[in-house]
Amino acid sequence: MDTRVLKYFLAVAQTNNITKAAEQLHITQPTLSRQIMDLEAELDVKLFDRENRRLQLTKAGIIFQQRATTIVQLLHQTENELHQHEEELTGEINLGSAVSSVSSYITKLIAEFQKLYPNVTFNLSDGDGDVLRRQLDEGLDDLVCLLEPVEAAKYNFLELPVREKWGLIMLKDAPIAKYPTVTKKDLYKLPLILPHRSIVRDEVSDILKLDQTRLNIRATTSLPGNTIALLRNSNYYVLTIKGVYDNFHDPDLAFVPFTPNKSTGDVLAWRKNTVLSPAIKRFLQFVNEEIQES
Structure with missing residues (x-):
């Protein structure tokens, strides 16, 4: 399945309108309609209900939208990681945190890190522990700040000097x-x-x-x-x-x-058995150095 078609599908799902989606994607309306119909044929499911010239996602369409969003995000992250270089550190780090005392601590570290590596950007999100773990497990977050205890069998982590x-x-x-x-x-x-x-x-x-x-x-x-x-x-x-x-x-x-x-203590956690980008590895090293100094 071509990832380009996934992006086409997500545009239609967002606008609920083939014409508006085609304008956003800079392709013709017939071309987009054909791509969506071909996608439905390939999946052998109906993704949209078509009534009164307005499209609505079916139950299958809603599930596929969630999965397609994750796939496109992971593809984007992978492309960024492949273009990172040790000599001039660049890239994105997706970091999730609960709203707590750790928020102030970790954002200060991010600001200090970006003074050293201005070409590294951070995508920040928040949520409770269940949401953060799910985002970490699904690869949507690279790092998350969690309250202890954490599952040592699943995650590596640094203990932060925050209680x-x-x-x-x-x-x-x-x-x-x-x-x-x-x-x-x-x-x-x-x-x-x-x-x-x-x-x-x-x-x-x-x-x-x-x-x-x-x-x-x-x-x-x-x-x-x-x-x-x-x-x-x-x-x-x-x-x-x-x-x-x-x-x-x-x-x-x-x-x-x-x-x-x-x-309760806070930790900065990441998945075990996963390849970390140079930016993530350097940020973890930076955080660990700050912890040792404190």
């Missing part, structure tokens, strides 16, 4: 906002928003010796922005890391840590 303190985010006028710390007895009395990932909930519960069946869980979430929006419209309390609170710089919010103290 994430766990506690509750709340409105600043909440009854316990002036408490120095929050205990598990306090948690049992509060309406909570918890992390979506069960592994995180279990780890915090283990440290605090929590009985999760006694918690008043009102919602789970993986997106800090949604979490804060929900908090603003309720009297809920968000179980999360202080780095999320720090990233919002919101004077209407407060953070109270747990007792006993609970903190």
Whole structure:
């Protein structure tokens, strides 16, 4: 299958219109229509429903769009890696990170690295641990910043000098906002928003010796922005890391840590058994040197 045809398909899927897609691709409408029909014939599936001169993806078309997007992105990354040279470092690094204390740390390192190697660009993304691992496993990210623990059998990683303190985010006028710390007895009395990932909930519960069946869980979430929006419209309390609170710089919010103290480390991870580009290898070396100096 010609990757050019994949790009044709993605253009049509984005515009839902053969004529508009043909204009974007600088080819004729009949040529594009024929390429799409040939693609459907090759796959032996119907990718588009054609009604009222407007195209809509079928269920098969939606699945194929996801796979085609991944293939085209990986092809682009591969082309960039093949054109990298050790003598004059160039290329792209796809790096994902959670919204946390590590965000500030890793972006400072990126800025310092680009002073040395201005021809290396970074494509940055964010998400929770599940999203970041999936992007790493699928090759969409080269490196990701993750909270510990990580699967040592799957990933190589560098331990970063960043610790994430766990506690509750709340409105600043909440009854316990002036408490120095929050205990598990306090948690049992509060309406909570918890992390979506069960592994995180279990780890915090283990440290605090929590009985999760006694918690008043009102919602789970993986997106800090949604979490804060929900908090603003309720009297809920968000179980999360202080780095999320720090990233919002919101004077209407407060953070109270747990007792006993609970903190988690951050790592910079990459897949095992994969060939790293010169840019990625040099960046990892740079990060490791910074870690050793700190």
